[in-house]
Amino acid sequence: xxxxxxxxxxxxxxxxxxxxxxxxxxxxxxxxxxxxxxPNAATVMTRAAETLAARTGxxxxxxxxxxxxxxxxxxxxxxxxxxxxxVLEAADVVxxxxxxxxxxxxxxxxxxxxxxxxxxxxxxxxTTKFQPIAATMAADFGVPDxxxxxxxxxxxxxxxxxxxxxADDAVERxxxxxxxxxxxxxxxTADLPEASxxxxxxxxxxxxxxxxxxxxxxxxxxxxxxxxxxxxGTVRLQLDIEDASCADCVMPREVLEQVAQRMLxxxxxxxxxxxxxxxxxxx
Numbered sequence: 001x002x003x004x005x006x007x008x009x010x011x012x013x014x015x016x017x018x019x020x021x022x023x024x025x026x027x028x029x030x031x032x033x034x035x036x037x038x039p040n041a042a043t044v045m046t047r048a049a050e051t052l053a054a055r056t057g058x059x060x061x062x063x064x065x066x067x068x069x070x071x072x073x074x075x076x077x078x079x080x081x082x083x084x085x086x087v088l089e090a091a092d093v094v095x096x097x098x099x100x101x102x103x104x105x106x107x108x109x110x111x112x113x114x115x116x117x118x119x120x121x122x123x124x125x126x127t128t129k130f131q132p133i134a135a136t137m138a139a140d141f142g143v144p145d146x147x148x149x150x151x152x153x154x155x156x157x158x159x160x161x162x163x164x165x166x167a168d169d170a171v172e173r174x175x176x177x178x179x180x181x182x183x184x185x186x187x188x189t190a191d192l193p194e195a196s197x198x199x200x201x202x203x204x205x206x207x208x209x210x211x212x213x214x215x216x217x218x219x220x221x222x223x224x225x226x227x228x229x230x231x232x233g234t235v236r237l238q239l240d241i242e243d244a245s246c247a248d249c250v251m252p253r254e255v256l257e258q259v260a261q262r263m264l265x266x267x268x269x270x271x272x273x274x275x276x277x278x279x280x281x282x283x
Contacts, residue, residue: 017142020116022179023092027057032091034083035065036075036108039156040163041098045125047167048149049095052174062090066111076103076248079111088118093178097125098155102220103251105130106259109137112146123177127153133216140259147177206235209267213260220249224260224276233272235264241279253278 023029031049035042042063049060064087067073068080079087079096087094094115099105108124115122124146126134131150138146151166206229214224221243227236237260241247251259253276261274 017113017117019143019145019147020119020121022121024179025056026052026093026175026178029058029092030061030090031058032062032064032087032094033060034079034087034094034096034111035063036097036104036111037065037067037072038075038098038100038104040158041100041125041155043160044151044155044163044167045095045097047164048125048170048174051168051171055171056175058093062087066096074248075101076107076251078107079114084114084118087115088120091120094120094122095125095149095174096122099124099126099134100130100153100155101246101249102130102133102216102222103249105133106137106251106255109134109146109148110141112148113138113141113143116143116146121147121178123147123149123174125149125151127151127155129153130219132212133219136212136216136263137259140262149174149177205268206264209264213263216256216259217250221246222250227277233270235260235271235274236277237274238277239279247280250280253281 031053033042033045033049035045046060046063052058053060064070064083065072066079066083068082070083070086073080094112096111096115097108099108105126108126112122112124124134126148128150130153134148138144138148149170151170155163206226210224210226217224217239222239222241225238225240227238229235239250239253239256241250250256257274257276260276261271264271264274
């Protein structure tokens with residue numbers, strides 16, 4: 001008889017998931033490109049997929065936007081269900097992205113992991129500037145070794161010939177990511193802060209732990225400001241959105257609260273909850 005014991009005061013952590021097994025070869029396989037609509041995402045990802053197909057004997061079977069019906073959609077949402085099923089039916093491996101803002105990075109990583117869970121090896125394309133955020137999100141979603149292809153920044157505003165050159169230069173790495181379920185191309189540039197030392201004040205330790213949390217939104221022209229810490233371990237934050245035109249680029253409040261709680265909780269175990277005042281949410 002097996003007895004399972006649950007600790008009611010333990011911290012909830014993301015389920016750790018493994019990547020789907022890699023194919024032995026890409027020859028004869030179908031490659032899909034899932035475009036989240038970010039500027040030049042389709043240009044660079046399609047070129048990479050086509051160069052990969054020519055190199056390996058694969059076929060680019062589908063290039064589609066992630067919105068319902070294959071239409072353009074907000075990049076800060078998961079892939080539409082009908083498009084997800086279409087990709088599963090049309091492809092054996094998937095290239096998705098581009099992860100080049102806070103919220104779209106979160107959901108590009110989420111989409112890649114969703115395809116991995118469905119049995120399709122998936123590579124998420126990000127840029128050097130958003131590499132740390134993609135790494136944080138991959139770990140938070142329970143798949144720190146998600147297959148990730150890092151390209152130069154920025155994609156938007158870069159001319160086509162340069163984008164094609166970047167894609168061609170990356171094709172060997174792209175092939176290796178599909179054929180290996182080992183360590184990803186992506187690694188965090190810095191570790192999360194360790195728990196505070198005995199002689200550190202709580203305020204100083206919290207400020208240090210807030211650095212990677214603030215990075216989740218600062219690349220989108222926003223910031224998180226500490227309002228206070230309650231006796232029950234609730235950290236209260238204010239989301240300041242400096243550029244109203246990019247408000248949708250920032251992760252939704254519910255997602256941001258969950259991610260921030262796990263990141264702060266790793267550094268400061270006494271943090272039990274995070275509440276964020278979000279100007280996009282009206283009461």
